[in-house]
Every structure is written in structure tokens, then in C-alpha cells.
Amino acid sequence: MQQRTIGGRSVSAIGLGGMPMSIEGRPDDARAIATIHAALDAGVTLIDTADSYHRDANEVGHNEDLIARALRSYGAGADEVLVATKGGHLRPGDGSWTQNGDPAYLARAAKESARRLGVDAIGLYQFHRPDPSVPYADSIGAIRDLLDEGAIVMAGISNASVAQIDEAREILGGRLVSVQNQFSPAFRSSLGELEHCAALGIAFLPWSPLGGIRSAKDLADRHGAFQEVADETGASVHQVALAWELALAPVVIPIPGASRPESIRDSAAAAELELTAEQIARLSA
Ligand SMILES: NC(=O)c1ccc[n+]([C@@H]2O[C@H](COP(=O)([O-])OP(=O)(O)OC[C@H]3O[C@@H](n4cnc5c(N)ncnc54)[C@H](OP(=O)(O)O)[C@@H]3O)[C@@H](O)[C@H]2O)c1
Numbered sequence: 471m472q473q474r475t476i477g478g479r480s481v482s483a484i485g486l487g488g489m490p491m492s493i494e495g496r497p498d499d500a501r502a503i504a505t506i507h508a509a510l511d512a513g514v515t516l517i518d519t520a521d522s523y524h525r526d527a528n529e530v531g532h533n534e535d536l537i538a539r540a541l542r543s544y545g546a547g548a549d550e551v552l553v554a555t556k557g558g559h560l561r562p563g564d565g566s567w568t569q570n571g572d573p574a575y576l577a578r579a580a581k582e583s584a585r586r587l588g589v590d591a592i593g594l595y596q597f598h599r600p601d602p603s604v605p606y607a608d609s610i611g612a613i614r615d616l617l618d619e620g621a622i623v624m625a626g627i628s629n630a631s632v633a634q635i636d637e638a639r640e641i642l643g644g645r646l647v648s649v650q651n652q653f654s655p656a657f658r659s660s661l662g663e664l665e666h667c668a669a670l671g672i673a674f675l676p677w678s679p680l681g682g683i684r685s686a687k688d689l690a691d692r693h694g695a696f697q698e699v700a701d702e703t704g705a706s707v708h709q710v711a712l713a714w715e716l717a718l719a720p721v722v723i724p725i726p727g728a729s730r731p732e733s734i735r736d737s738a739a740a741a742e743l744e745l746t747a748e749q750i751a752r753l754s755a
Contacts, residue, residue, distance in 0.1 A: 476648055477645075477647030484514065485514060485724070486726070487727035488518060494565070507540060507544055514738055521557055522560055522561050526563050527562055553592075554594035555587065555594075556598040557576050557598060569599050572608075577615065591622060594624045595613065596627060597609055597627045597638075613638075617642070624645070624648070626648030629652075630663065635672075649673070650677050654680060664718060664722065667721050668719035671721065673721050674721050675723050678727075690707040693711075699745065699749050709740035713745050
């Protein structure tokens, strides 16, 4: 599999997003484990998760626990696979998502995530979403403290504007290694952040890179140009979307979600799909 880098660490150009395996509509445990193992078989060495990827209020960390078990049963350690988790989002159990960017909360949440993942230090810890009730600098200050203590190895942010990327860089300096924002054929408004990351050499992880759990199946219907290029290349429309994202900048590392082995196998193969400059321009138009 093609490799890209996050903070100097080499990872597969396509990661696995863990969310569909833990929220509403999730598969049973056996299928979830088989999906993670299929990703590893395909050469995926980046798995994205969060403590808030769960369904009911009493199962915080469901996805982190699942990934830790899958890695253990596969025999893969933290040196081989980078598990990127996040803190700062919560799910009270009624389907909603809330925020908590309080520094003391983030410090506790990171330690709980490390315990569930079975590591002394989290490979990549991302502040999940700015909390409007807490100054951004205070939340990022908590991430800096986690780095200083050695509780996390690398730091990232998510759902951040260009101004917030710059603010985080002022606090973390070169230790800010990744930005995870929504980006897909349907959602392109974070192109500015993608380009900013490309200029700074910071990894950009598009979330919902296929349009999201519910919409991924409609990619061909909603985005005719992507189906056209799929027909031209013999690739799936999902592979075309991921290959297009990879082509936008060398810092881009999409993290398509999956709850079936065949989905992540298909997505992983997108790393080897080369599009022509003309095809990329058509998809970008
Ligand atoms: N930072 C944030 O705020 C944030 C927000 C949302 C998501 N995320 C992260 O981003 C990841 C990806 O986003 P997402 O899961 O919401 O949406 P997505 O990746 O756009 O779509 C996921 C869905 O696409 C289907 N799929 C994946 N690869 C496919 C393929 N090659 N062919 C056909 N179908 C395919 C999967 O179906 P099956 O389920 O049938 O396999 C899956 O349910 C999440 O898992 C999560 O880790 C982060």
C-alpha cells in the first residue's frame, strides 16, 4: 500500500474509520472484528477512533475497546498500527453529540482512552471539536500538557478552521501533526483547511470521505463525474472518490469508515488507483 506520513511516522495512505462499527446500526462483534482484520490484511496501518464512538451512554469507548481487542487478536502492536483517537465529544445516549473542551476533562478523557487502548501513550490524540463555552487556547493547552507529560505521542485537531489551525500551532508548534475535517465529493468547504495543511506539511484526514454512513451508497447517483471516471478506470466509484482526495495533496490521508470487510478492502485498493490530471480536474470542477 502507498505510504504517507503523520508527524514523520509512515502510515498507509488510506486509513480505517471506526465509527460505523460502534454507533447506531453497528454490526455484531464478529463482523466488526473481521472488518478490522480485513483492513490490516489489506495493509492499513492507521485506524481512526474516538471515545465518543458508542451508542448508549454507559458504553463510552466502545470503539476504542473494539479496536484494541481486534489488534490484540491479530497480534498487531502500537509500533505497526497507529491508532488515532479523539476526546472532547460526548454522547449522552439520546443520539445527540455534545462537547466538553474543559482542560481537566480532556486530561481525564485521554487517560481513560489510553487505558482502553492498552497503551502507556496514545499514538495520536486529536481534540475532537471546539467547545464554544471554553476558549480554544485552553483546550489546546490541555493537549500540550498531555504531550509534555508523555501521555500522548502526537497531537491533532478536528473540525478546525484555518484560524484555529494557526491558533493551535501557536500553542503546539511543530507538534501539531494532523487536522481532521469533513471533506468529500459532497462536502468541499474545508478545501481551505486542506490547502493550509498542505502548505504547512500537516497531515489532513478527510472525515466522511465518501459522504457519510448514510450517503456513501448514493455516491454514484449524486456525483455523476465520479461514476464516469469509475467507468473509465474500471474502479468503484468509492475508490475514485478516495483516489481524487489523495491526488489533491500529499498530506491527505482519507479515513473511510466500514462495517464490512468488503468495504474496507475496496477502499484500501484506492491507494493504488492513479487518476490522470484531466480526470482530477473534472472531479474537482
Ligand atoms: N472528526 C469528526 O468529527 C468525525 C465525524 C465523522 C466521522 N469521523 C471519522 O471519519 C470516519 C469516516 O467517516 P464515516 O464513517 O462517517 O463516513 P464515510 O467514510 O464517508 O462512509 C462510511 C460508509 O461507507 C461505506 N463504504 C466504505 N467504503 C466503501 C466502499 N469502498 N464501497 C462501498 N461502500 C463503502 C461503509 O459501508 P459499510 O458500513 O456497509 O461497510 C460505511 O458505512 C469515521 O468512521 C470516523 O472515524 C470523524
